[in-house]
Amino acid sequence: MSAVLTAKDFATSQEVRWCPGCGDYAILKAVTKTLAEVGARPESTAFISGIGCAARFPYYVETYGFHTIHGRAPAIATGLKLANPDIDVWVVTGDGDSLSIGGNHLMHVLRRNVGLKILLFNNEIYGLTKGQYSPTSRAGTRSPSSPDGSVAAPVSPGQFALGAGSRFFARAIDTDKVGLGDVLKEAHAFQGAALTEIFQNCIVYNEDVFGDFTDKKTAADTQLRLKQGEPMLFGADNEKGIRFNPDNFSLEIIDAKASPDQVLRHDETNKVVAGMLVELKAPVALGVIYKNPADSFEKSWYAARKNGLKRSRRVADVLRSSNTWTVT
Amino acid sequence: MSDYKTMDSIVVRLAGDSGDGVQLMGSQFIASTALSGKDFATFPDYPAEIRAPAGTTYGVSAYQMNLGANPITTAGDTPDVLVAFNPAALKVSLPMLEKGALLIVNNDSFTTRNLIKAGYEKDPRETGELDSYQLISVDIGHLNLEAVKPFGLSKSDGGRCKNFWALGLLMWMFDRDLSPIENWINQKFAKNEVVKDANLTALHAGHAYGETAELSEALPRFNVSTAELPAGEYRGITGAEALSLGLAAAGELADRPVLFCSYPITPASPLLHRLARFGELGVGTFQAEDEIAAICAAIGASYGGVIGVTSSSGPGIALKTEAMGLAVNAEIPLVIVNSQRGGPSTGLPTKTEQSDLYQAVYGRNADTPIPVIAAKSAGDCFFAAIEAVRIALRHMTPVILLSDGYLSNAAEPWLIPDMNEIEPISTNAAPMPDDSRDTQGMAFDRDAETLGRPWITPGMPELMHRLGGLEKDIDTGHISYDPENHQRMTDMRADKVESVAKFIPDQTIEVGPNEGELLVIGWGSTYGPIYQAMQEIRRSHRNVSYTHLRHLFPFPSNLGEMIGRFNQVLVPEMNMGQLSTVLRDRLGADPTPLCKVTGQPFLISELVEKIRAMLPPVVVAASETAAKGKAQ
Numbered sequence: 009m010s011a012v013l014t015a016k017d018f019a020t021s022q023e024v025r026w027c028p029g030c031g032d033y034a035i036l037k038a039v040t041k042t043l044a045e046v047g048a049r050p051e052s053t054a055f056i057s058g059i060g061c062a063a064r065f066p067y068y069v070e071t072y073g074f075h076t077i078h079g080r081a082p083a084i085a086t087g088l089k090l091a092n093p094d095i096d097v098w099v100v101t102g103d104g105d106s107l108s109i110g111g112n113h114l115m116h117v118l119r120r121n122v123g124l125k126i127l128l129f130n131n132e133i134y135g136l137t138k139g140q141y142s143p144t145s146r147a148g149t150r151s152p153s154s155p156d157g158s159v160a161a162p163v164s165p166g167q168f169a170l171g172a173g174s175r176f177f178a179r180a181i182d183t184d185k186v187g188l189g190d191v192l193k194e195a196h197a198f199q200g201a202a203l204t205e206i207f208q209n210c211i212v213y214n215e216d217v218f219g220d221f222t223d224k225k226t227a228a229d230t231q232l233r234l235k236q237g238e239p240m241l242f243g244a245d246n247e248k249g250i251r252f253n254p255d256n257f258s259l260e261i262i263d264a265k266a267s268p269d270q271v272l273r274h275d276e277t278n279k280v281v282a283g284m285l286v287e288l289k290a291p292v293a294l295g296v297i298y299k300n301p302a303d304s305f306e307k308s309w310y311a312a313r314k315n316g317l318k319r320s321r322r323v324a325d326v327l328r329s330s331n332t333w334t335v336t
Numbered sequence: 337m338s339d340y341k342t343m344d345s346i347v348v349r350l351a352g353d354s355g356d357g358v359q360l361m362g363s364q365f366i367a368s369t370a371l372s373g374k375d376f377a378t379f380p381d382y383p384a385e386i387r388a389p390a391g392t393t394y395g396v397s398a399y400q401m402n403l404g405a406n407p408i409t410t411a412g413d414t415p416d417v418l419v420a421f422n423p424a425a426l427k428v429s430l431p432m433l434e435k436g437a438l439l440i441v442n443n444d445s446f447t448t449r450n451l452i453k454a455g456y457e458k459d460p461r462e463t464g465e466l467d468s469y470q471l472i473s474v475d476i477g478h479l480n481l482e483a484v485k486p487f488g489l490s491k492s493d494g495g496r497c498k499n500f501w502a503l504g505l506l507m508w509m510f511d512r513d514l515s516p517i518e519n520w521i522n523q524k525f526a527k528n529e530v531v532k533d534a535n536l537t538a539l540h541a542g543h544a545y546g547e548t549a550e551l552s553e554a555l556p557r558f559n560v561s562t563a564e565l566p567a568g569e570y571r572g573i574t575g576a577e578a579l580s581l582g583l584a585a586a587g588e589l590a591d592r593p594v595l596f597c598s599y600p601i602t603p604a605s606p607l608l609h610r611l612a613r614f615g616e617l618g619v620g621t622f623q624a625e626d627e628i629a630a631i632c633a634a635i636g637a638s639y640g641g642v643i644g645v646t647s648s649s650g651p652g653i654a655l656k657t658e659a660m661g662l663a664v665n666a667e668i669p670l671v672i673v674n675s676q677r678g679g680p681s682t683g684l685p686t687k688t689e690q691s692d693l694y695q696a697v698y699g700r701n702a703d704t705p706i707p708v709i710a711a712k713s714a715g716d717c718f719f720a721a722i723e724a725v726r727i728a729l730r731h732m733t734p735v736i737l738l739s740d741g742y743l744s745n746a747a748e749p750w751l752i753p754d755m756n757e758i759e760p761i762s763t764n765a766a767p768m769p770d771d772s773r774d775t776q777g778m779a780f781d782r783d784a785e786t787l788g789r790p791w792i793t794p795g796m797p798e799l800m801h802r803l804g805g806l807e808k809d810i811d812t813g814h815i816s817y818d819p820e821n822h823q824r825m826t827d828m829r830a831d832k833v834e835s836v837a838k839f840i841p842d843q844t845i846e847v848g849p850n851e852g853e854l855l856v857i858g859w860g861s862t863y864g865p866i867y868q869a870m871q872e873i874r875r876s877h878r879n880v881s882y883t884h885l886r887h888l889f890p891f892p893s894n895l896g897e898m899i900g901r902f903n904q905v906l907v908p909e910m911n912m913g914q915l916s917t918v919l920r921d922r923l924g925a926d927p928t929p930l931c932k933v934t935g936q937p938f939l940i941s942e943l944v945e946k947i948r949a950m951l952p953p954v955v956v957a958a959s960e961t962a963a964k965g966k967a968q
Contacts, residue, residue, distance in 0.1 A: 072801070075803070
């Protein structure tokens, strides 16, 4: 029963049908590898998705899986989590699915802190419907539905999550095996709603939209890899650091060698700094940006009930609990 | 007892501002009515505004009740007694009264300002327009304030006790024991000694007023006949209570927990409120962020092995439509309760209608059949809820249960059912793991008779599979875009819902002969008025029958044949003829619709009039008619 499983044991017989070169392949690999590494049991794991390219994910994982309707996966996952809190529930979603049509549900699972591991595949475009601009597309994005460039400002998943009261927000790049794997393990261990934004490269409709910081050649200077308690350093020789500037309440880059004491140490529980980190453009902050555990929704929900969902009284008894009278 | 007026049944209407506590007064009076062994039916009729501007006609909240010997199945057409707390309440209610009715009006409220607000140019007490009624003016406001003065309440707080003062008076008129109400006040206001004592004092003061006031000679007292109900233990129940208890009972009968996921909406919210207190019965509630999340969470719950239920009213049900399609496609059990209200759009949130039948039967994209059933009375909501869960679990399908605003709030005496006599609900058990088979296919091994698939839920080892809204192969359960397969799956979904009919008992005639001139077909909450109308019409006309439908989709198998035995069919419904359409569509019947969409239930008189018009003139002798009058 509890034989050690490998990533392969979590693969289904289904042919994977994403576009060749799609970032989703790498994410799928990282997820199945993580499941094996954390010792997940297939029968106690469920993947719930909405609609979009990312939403095909459950078909490819040998666990329980439910490919539902557009934007609603968090709500369906909430019902499942209340029905059976012992199930490890993963929600797989995209930027359109979670931040446009399903924005309301994402907001509420985050603020309720429902124990879901939410993987937000952000590619800043609608892929499955053939390339329209999405809620995370930058202003000016040219697409079939915005031939002259989109005009609206994008939503920031990090700001959205923190604003909604999320207690876990992390970031990773699709092809970054180590960084993504680390974040997935953290998400898996988290007891409440864990939102992970994965920068996913849509090679057909939005290729290299994140190239400015995902390119491995320049990664050392464009990525800030956060580690709890460690100083925020980057650059080929960790020569650059992040400092909090109290004059204008912002983060700035300093010479870490010259002023090592000025470099901020990462405190996952600091929401104010997290708010600044998610807005950082160069470098882009990766890893667990904010983690501040509290009781999960399902834990509180069950704690408020004497016997969980078990019956401790018969209906026949309650039928007679108001004033009754007998006719002879 | 010689000063008592003995009556077979009596209709009492209480009317006042929405803040006057009329609903509370009515429900407390009914509780005492129940304990005194009368049959009853009630109709709370309240505005959409929580506290509409005081004194206006549109802010009038009313509670009408019919009590007496059985069968009482409606709140009555015309009140015999009206208690009006202000001129607006009088103005709104007066057209409903027959001449000679007893009017008890709150004198203090007949100020110039209130008269203007009610639209009276002159005080109706002085113009002679009330001469044909038995008018009793009582200074309810003033007398109540005098009574509660010792408690030092502010004028407005003290004034809030006046419903109990008036209730005390009413209790005296009907010779009722005050103790059940005293008990209720003691419990309800246990944490606020002053308010508790003030209300008790007001109640007793009103009662004493009846006893001692100089007016007492003019104040009639009523001795209402006791009902001859079948023997057994009874309680009073509203539709919302019965439906909640029914869902909990279904969980017990199926030995599964129930998760009720809902978003607040009038008039469906009372279900959420009731069920939130049923934790001990294995019921959980989840107040979702919106209607869509509510049904989706219920689907998630059912996916997880718990009985998922969602509830709303028409506009909210519309939002749930896409998710219903998912439940159909993924073959997930689910109950969707619709407490119907007047529409379209926001429409008449607090008024009743039966206009969501099309929505239930036809209202989804694609060929997405869902079984539809309806409750006929407050107490029947209990059994309808059990039936809905039974169908959902047997066929692994969503089921729509139609109630309405009238049923939710209406109260009646209810013979408490014996849970041991209700058949347990069986679920489609998960199979044993089988290494030789693809688990995906095992999840869709459908029962040959019900087409229900096994209820395999996350947590079960070696049975992992994937569900979804995409079309799947009829055998393997894997995604399929095969054209022939889609036809077969569409047929299967239709056959599954049609198969429900195999488990429905034959439709029976409720009243009247099995064949003949006219068959009246009812559904839902029109049961009360139609039943009462049938009692009346059959005193003079024998050639008319009545049947009432629980199952609206699919219909009972013998319904078409039953309809064929009658020359005419009449379908009274609170919409523009929706059941008539479905009967034409499904059975090729040609019914005559009797439609009413005023937000109010049918009056018995309007049903009697229509039925009479459809029947040939009576030829029986008058004496024979009278003799048969009491028989069915």
